[in-house]
Amino acid sequence: MRLEDEIKQVKAFKNDYNKAVVNLIFTYNWLESSSKAFFKDFDLTSQQFNILRILKGQHPNPSTINLLRDRMLDKMCDASRLVERLRIKGLVERSQASSDKRAVDIFITKKGEELLAKIEVEFPAFEEKLHTLSAEEIVVFNNLLDKLRG
Numbered sequence: 057m058r059l060e061d062e063i064k065q066v067k068a069f070k071n072d073y074n075k076a077v078v079n080l081i082f083t084y085n086w087l088e089s090s091s092k093a094f095f096k097d098f099d100l101t102s103q104q105f106n107i108l109r110i111l112k113g114q115h116p117n118p119s120t121i122n123l124l125r126d127r128m129l130d131k132m133c134d135a136s137r138l139v140e141r142l143r144i145k146g147l148v149e150r151s152q153a154s155s156d157k158r159a160v161d162i163f164i165t166k167k168g169e170e171l172l173a174k175i176e177v178e179f180p181a182f183e184e185k186l187h188t189l190s191a192e193e194i195v196v197f198n199n200l201l202d203k204l205r206g
Contacts, residue, residue: 087185094182098175103133104142108172111148111164118151118161147171 059065059079069075091102100108110127111119124135139162142148147168150160164172189197 090182090185094178095175097178098171099145100171100175101138103128103130103138104147105175106130107135107138107142108147108164108168111162112169112172115164115169118163120159120162124162142168 059075059082063078063082069078088102095102095105098105106129107124110124114123121135121139124139125131128135139148139150143150145167147165149163149165151163152160186194
């Protein structure tokens, strides 16, 4: 559906760049709302899922809060708070780093890996939202987003 119809805009945008900014914000919020609904079934947030995926990629090596912050999709998240919530759920473990007594090593648990496996089975249904674009269009779309960020 056209952006103008979605937001019930009567006047035209100032220019296509102005429309693109509004369109990106609107689409981000649409996708974020969809991801909240998807991850709610797993008792996770998208940020917690992101941390679990980073930890799984690091496994069996430990991760630190700084490594998680550097690799997270949402740079504004409080990684320490997210890790603590995942620890309470039994999805990650924390231990004092052997190399630096001030640092904490973070590992994904077996329970965390099992939850990720369940999510991976269901994730294609979430990705279906993007299947309104053809295989060729999604490649162009990804290239344009990469170009936009410089």
